[in-house]
Amino acid sequence: MSVELIGLDGDDTLWHSESLFTVTNERIADLLAHHVDAATLDARLLDTERRNLKLFGYGAKAFTLSMIETAIEVTDGRVATHEIQTIIDLGKALLAHPVELLDGVADALAQLADRRLVLITKGDLFHQESKVAGSGLGDRFESVEIVSEKDDHTYRRVLDRLGVAPEQFVMVGNSLRSDVAPVVALGGRGVHVPYAHVWALDSEPESDVPDERWWRIDSLGELPALVAKLDG
């Protein structure tokens, strides 16, 4: 089946993101080390994020608010207000951080220049737009779709809008749950490019992923060759 449209995820597929959250987490753990050990802080943060997900959605502002809440909770209110301000400053640094492309991304997109490409990325609208702008890749994409959740409904809507059948669509990203499984469920194809760090709320046991119509590559550098193979 021919490949009419290639979808690419942004965070941790085109540019680094989760590693920045990881570093920020470590800095906050250091900051609060005299109140709480890092493992407890991590576990409590994850509880808070899970509880807040339906209200806050994804992204650095949601992370910062959940971290402040966790810091107050886990210290029984003893966290100092200057420590809370430091958490806000670290959240701002996440938002202001320059975009760093992953290895092989610029080359792969240059090789795919004659393809229809769409960026489908989840998270905070404002921050994602500034990352697209900062990446210098915006012009490569026919359309940039910033979505609040990546489920089959979302992919169906994007494909309808662009007039492409699921069978002619290939989605590429680092998350089996968000980038691969829903697209395969629609009848499309998925390409998994694992990233070193995975956010716990975005992971999925391998057993829940589909049996077929998806491939795994080590880096985006392998994508042009795989697309050529799939475009049979």
Added chain:
Amino acid sequence: MSVELIGLDGDDTLWHSESLFTVTNERIADLLAHHVDAATLDARLLDTERRNLKLFGYGAKAFTLSMIETAIEVTDGRVATHEIQTIIDLGKALLAHPVELLDGVADALAQLADRRLVLITKGDLFHQESKVAGSGLGDRFESVEIVSEKDDHTYRRVLDRLGVAPEQFVMVGNSLRSDVAPVVALGGRGVHVPYAHVWALDSEPESDVPDERWWRIDSLGELPALVAKLDG
């Protein structure tokens, strides 16, 4: 010139928003009254929001983070952590608040049922999507465009995507700066529906607005008749 497409703003045009922020502001002013008077808090919050706008964008999470930062600053760090938690809780209440339509909205949209309508709303993606869902109006719109900034570039992109010339587009909203001026600048027409509360960062002196191709109505109930008149 015929009217092919009508754009509608969401917050404070279809449903109440700024009045909820105003009430939340008052509650936080009460909470912090033993630290700071309300006028000082308001002025400092506005400074913080202006400073953070480029990083945080618009919406309740941005508001909550700026309010925490202001509370720490204005009290020289003496704000209590349980007061910060209350600020977070009030921010969550903003996000969880049921959608309340403005008077005349449901009727006006029913009367415009045979028109092409697009919702063009600014702010936090996640929260705006949940407001569209909660409004029960989602099906009325051919498309829902949640954007980070409402400037001529944004309107141009939406119109290109929907294949409509600016001359055949009418945008309706409560903000002269965001809903009327950029559309008129593109060659389209604007309808201003003032709302009782205007966020200071979203206001514009009347002298900066265009001289022609825009109209003012008191409520959305007057829109169907105005559209019939414009559609000449």
